[in-house]
Amino acid sequence: MSTDPLVVFTPSGKRGRFAIGTPVLTAARQLGVDLDSVCGGRGICSKCQISPGYGEFSKHGVTVHQDALSDWNAVEERYDQKRGLKPGRRLGCQAKIMGDVVIDVPPESQVHKQVVRKAASARVIEMDPATRLYFVEVEEADMHEPTGDFERLKRALKSQWEIDDIRADLSLLSKLQPVLRKGKFQVTVALHRGHADAAAQILEIWPGLHEGGLFGLAIDLGSTTVAAHLTDLETGEVKASSGIMNPQIRFGEDLMSRVSYSMMNPGGDKEMTAAVRDALNLLAEEIAKEAGIDAKLIVETVFVCNPVMHHLLLGIDPVELGQAPFALATSGSLTLGAKELDLTAVNPRAQVYVLPCIAGHVGADCAAVALSEEPGKSEDLALIVDVGTNAEILLGDKTRVLACSSPTGPAFEGAQISSGQRAAPGAIEAIRIDPVTKEPRFRVIGSDKWSDDDGFTEEVGDGGITGICGSGIIEAVAEMRMAGLLDDSGLIGSAAATGTARMIEDGRTHSYLVHDGSATGGPVITVTQGDIRAIQLAKSALYAGARLLMDERGVDKVDRVVLAGAFGAHISPLHAMVLGMIPDVPLDKVTSAGNAAGTGARIALCNVAARREIERVVGQITKVETAIEPKFQEHFVAANAIPHKTDPFPELAKIVTLPNPSFNTHGDGSDGGRRKRRRG
Amino acid sequence: MSTDPLVVFTPSGKRGRFAIGTPVLTAARQLGVDLDSVCGGRGICSKCQISPGYGEFSKHGVTVHQDALSDWNAVEERYDQKRGLKPGRRLGCQAKIMGDVVIDVPPESQVHKQVVRKAASARVIEMDPATRLYFVEVEEADMHEPTGDFERLKRALKSQWEIDDIRADLSLLSKLQPVLRKGKFQVTVALHRGHADAAAQILEIWPGLHEGGLFGLAIDLGSTTVAAHLTDLETGEVKASSGIMNPQIRFGEDLMSRVSYSMMNPGGDKEMTAAVRDALNLLAEEIAKEAGIDAKLIVETVFVCNPVMHHLLLGIDPVELGQAPFALATSGSLTLGAKELDLTAVNPRAQVYVLPCIAGHVGADCAAVALSEEPGKSEDLALIVDVGTNAEILLGDKTRVLACSSPTGPAFEGAQISSGQRAAPGAIEAIRIDPVTKEPRFRVIGSDKWSDDDGFTEEVGDGGITGICGSGIIEAVAEMRMAGLLDDSGLIGSAAATGTARMIEDGRTHSYLVHDGSATGGPVITVTQGDIRAIQLAKSALYAGARLLMDERGVDKVDRVVLAGAFGAHISPLHAMVLGMIPDVPLDKVTSAGNAAGTGARIALCNVAARREIERVVGQITKVETAIEPKFQEHFVAANAIPHKTDPFPELAKIVTLPNPSFNTHGDGSDGGRRKRRRG
Secondary structure, eight states, X not given: OTTSOEEEEEXXXXXXXXOTTOBHHHXXXXXXXXXXOSSSSSSSSOTTEEEEEOEEETTTTEEEOTTSBOOOXXXXXXXHHHTOOOTTOEETTTOBBOSOXXXXXXXXXXXXXXXXXXXXXXXXXXXXXSEEEEEEEOOOOOTTXXXXXXXXXXXXXXXXXXXXXXXXXXXXXXXXXXXXXXXXXXXXXXXXXXXXXXXXXXXXXEESOOOSOOEEEEEEEOSSEEEEEEEXXXXXXXXXXXXXXXXXXXXXXXXXXXXXXXXXXXXXXXXXXXXXXXXXXXXXXXXXXXXXXOGGGEEEEEEEEOHHHHHHHHTOOGGGGGSTTOOOSOOSOEEEEGGGGTOOSSOTTOEEEEOOOOBTTBOHHHHHHHHHHOGGGOSSOEEEEEOSSSEEEEEEETTEEEXXXXXXXXXXXXXXXXXXXXXXTTEEEEEEEOTTTOOEEEXXXXXXXXXXXXXXXXXXXXXXXXXXXXXXXXXXXXXXXXXXXXXXXXXBOOHHHHTOTTEEEETTEEEEEEEEOGGGTOXXXXXXXXXXXXXXXXXXXXXXXXXXXXXHHTOSOOSEEEEESTTGGGSOHXXXXXXXXXXXXXXXXXXXXXXXXXXXXXXXXXXXXXXXXXXXXXXXXXXXXXXXXXXXXXXXXXXXXXXXXXXXXXXXXXXXXXXXXXXXXXXXXXXXXXXXXXXX | OTTSOEEEEETTOOXXXXXXXXXXXXXXXXXXXXXXXXXXXXXXXXXXXXXXEOEEETTTTEEEOTTSBOOOOHXXXXXXXHTOOOTTOEETTTOBBOSOEEEEOOGGGOTTOEEEOOTTOOOEEXXXXXXEEEEEEOOOOOTTSOOOHHHHHHHHHHHHHOOOSEEOOHHHHHHHHHHHHHTTTEEEEEEEOSSTTSOEEEEEEEESOOOSOOEEXXXXXXXXXXXXXXXXXXXXXXXXXXXXXXXXXXXXXXXXXXXXXXHHSTTHHHHHHHHHHHHHHHHHHHHHHHHTSOGGGEEEEEEEEOHHHHHHHHTOOGGGGGSTTOOOSOOSOEEEEXXXXXXXXXXXXXXXXXXXXXXXXXXXXXXXXXXXXXXXXXXXXXXXXXXXXXXXXXXXXXXXXXXXXXXXXXXXXXXXXXXXXXXXXXXXXXXXXXXXXXXXXXXXXXXOSBTTSTTHXXXXXXXXXXXXXXXXXXXXXXXXXXXXXXXXXXXXXXXXXXXXXXXXXXXXXXXXXXXXXXXXXXXXXXXXXXXXXXXHHHHHHHHHHHHHHHHHHTOSOOSEEEEESTTGGGSOHHHXXXXXXXXXXXXXXXXXXXXXXXXXXXXXXXXXXXXXXXXXXXXXXXXXXXXXXXXXXXXHHHTOSOOOOOTTOHHHXXXXXXXXXOOOOSSOXXXXXXXXXXXX
């Protein structure tokens, strides 16, 4: 009927004519406009708020009169008094169409609202979580039609929300009857549907309309740290982020030593599994407390992790991952009950999604980076490096993506470095060495001041300098090279050769003194020849992995480099390139993706379609196994040196002004490549 | 090609022509002949044994020569030496078709073998269990194709058995890798598929070919006793049957008192749930021990039970079942993990199927009776009565089936009877009273001799007579009526009125002395006026339930009566009819179905299609609620008397020769109907 009022929704632009008296929510649903509702139009959830526009809308060819919608009604008045409606807002289920009208759906009323992932990125996460709330009115029990309460609840969800094939476990069924009666047969259920074609599972039920929210955890389970983001599953907002140390460290610093622990100690894998699960419960409790929510409102958890952590989380002995052919027990994604992982802190029916692993050494964390950084959608050839104890490396563009992992070891995290420590207050995280005086200046975590700034001593003091962390040691080695304190092979020169008293004799080698706090009882922080060797091993492994993918792809350069990982965020691209950690690209083509694995976990938490997407993508990634590729060894050995390079880096040319020294008089400068490498 | 050899399979009669060299198993599969194989034709499982026939088969128009099959081969020789093949048997996967042949598939080689349910019945159970064994060869792990072991197992099941959509829980995944390697990547899996369209779940995995069998438990969980049948899921054979007392008896003898216990004691339902689950674990362990199998080979369990036991098993507070409208938390069938019910004695991944409930008082046990007795397929109108503490009653034929439950109370099980006891050795189970001398003779459980037989004293002795059980008290009351010791109203006559010194004064009433063991320290067993009243209450409730269904159906007689329940098997139809427990039908139209609920459980255990069938049937049964039907009360009161009847029972006319007495001089003979009834 062309004489019916015209309704135009913004921002979608969807339009149609509706009979006078049609509720706005009904019109929106018929047009497929994204307008939320938990209560199904009963005027109690307030999710369907809309903003009608009045006046002339020449763009839409509509003039909207003041009486285009039905009058403000008692339901809206009650809601406004109780909770408050923003000026100009109406409830879409109450306001009825009386004339031509333009209706704006504000972002917070959209189901598929988009959440900006982070300020620096244009990418957004579209909200489409696996678990959503539904308010339903259930028929009361009737002796003459003796179906069970659960069967009537299912019937209500089918008739009121068109949701079929609904299941509930015994713990839910055991609370169903009292909740239904407390809510006078009106209840809100949290329904989880992990797959489009799978049954929907009732995770929780509340009497009446539940307004306490619904939350999920995105967890990046690393070898060293466990980081979690508590996310509002309705808005996508991160309510709190928190991290703890992985308690498995006491069984072994790196992954290989944990696999060894399991091999050597019967039941050792069970100990490690119990340790990490305990820590996860602690983390969930703490993060919920921090956000001020009940941890039982956490109904979903997404995990990303490397293969060894993957198996240890799941309770699978990782022993096969310690030896060729590095077979995973399972590589596909997993959808589990949280109770299967003994995650008792969260909702007892909470669901867990674990991203797929790519290969025996390339885990769900790498898959998460691929989900976040989308190399398969890149126009130019991107090298993505997630730097940690084990480096995950992705190389690709729209045509093809390759992945491998490389056993860098923990040096990049400050471990196995003489003055090394984890990134924590007091750690030297940045360092500059004057190319003329060879004097260092540095910054420690916890202060923005450089050590030669006014007030540094007051703010930090000798006692506040405790060691040197991963980014600090990388900068230190690169700066030493640029200041002419190291030669190509990585050998540290003597005091005589380098002309600085900061060179200390250390057996047959030399160490560079960064800071001497001994006068006030603090540490003496030096960079030793051993430290240089450890960094050389780590950077060679990283570089060799990247080169191997480039070989496989048949290229000898990449268009851009993305440094991912919490640590990646702090690496100076300039110093990384001086060291030769990554292939040469223009400096402005090196970006940091922050904790890309964690972001990938958040995407999978907020958008169920993204789970299918990464499962599909992982199947298409070409896996390259570094451990069996002879060329990896070649690249590794070849990458050991720290060559003096100024081209094609004008930035470097400005800084690196000294001649290229050579201290290789002891003949022990290039043994690194033949040292036994450790996988971790 | 019409010149290919003709192959005829018996008993199916399926026939076809196959190229020379085709294995018999392949031919059978192509023709859809039911020939089993677990190993998929690898000559190791021996399930595909066949018997070729030789000579002239005029019926089939085939002459079979001695060279119709390929020669006995090394695989068959090895199998024969190791395990032994019956004479004339070949392995269908090894024997190849060389000429026209007639091949018999012996019953034990059929997948859908039929198991005769019991000797007395023509009905059979077709084997089609939800869980079956599959032998597979899995590709070995390969570094260049780094999928997980589980993914390769799934691929093997898809390519070798055409089974898709396979899942496994973490406990299975955690044992997958060692088992695969122990079996050199050849394994047997037990796959469960509860629904045709549901994912198949791997319940167990064994290295190589598993030959230890696969078992299931059919459990009839009654208020008083728990009975289990351990069944071979490959053959359908019942390996052992066992029963234990329901430990919930300590919380209340009947169901209503257990519901009350839960109402009065916070957490009382949890106590009762834990008690019954503990007992089930004990029962599973004992029955496995009795059958000489590992209880971890029990991979399926089917439960039938009344609604209160149903809820208490599942961990659901039964409080709503104690008050109108008697709402079930869930009425549908349930497929669960055994661990959800804390059934730790069986396989950790064992699956549980619980039959659907019909209504708040008509449980899964009644559904099981309907599955076993199939009233909906009956040509004549059948009344099926499952006698227990609560009677489940079904009335129906092909056109319509009705069901109700009736609160008979525990008198029929010997409880609340002065000398009553449960059916156990020493209990009087049958009794006859001489109509002339009024002297009793009886039989006790544990002996086939009557008390006046030679050798009874030697075999049983005074000490061996301990009380009177349900069937004994029913016979005693009926015999007393037939001997003229009771009048119509149920009043016991005095010694003077009845002319026997066995009548003892008991306050204002009289008791009949059945047995006096006091001289040797044994019990004095009498039937008191209170016992008569208790039996009158129980039989009135039973009869009133049946009448209510007959009213609803619009009939005043039924064509036949089936007495079900373990107790039903021991009731004498004659005595039941004298008492008026059941409507009058010719005596030869009263049959016993034995433990029909248990049989229904076994059917659901052995045949997955039967589960869908009973789910469908339950939806079509008309439920009648006795508790709210005023006519139930009327029928109950009217059924209290024990009228003297000889017609239409010529059998009774022969026995009941005495005149119909009347002792109703105290005016207290018909108070039963107004006593408060108990639901249980």
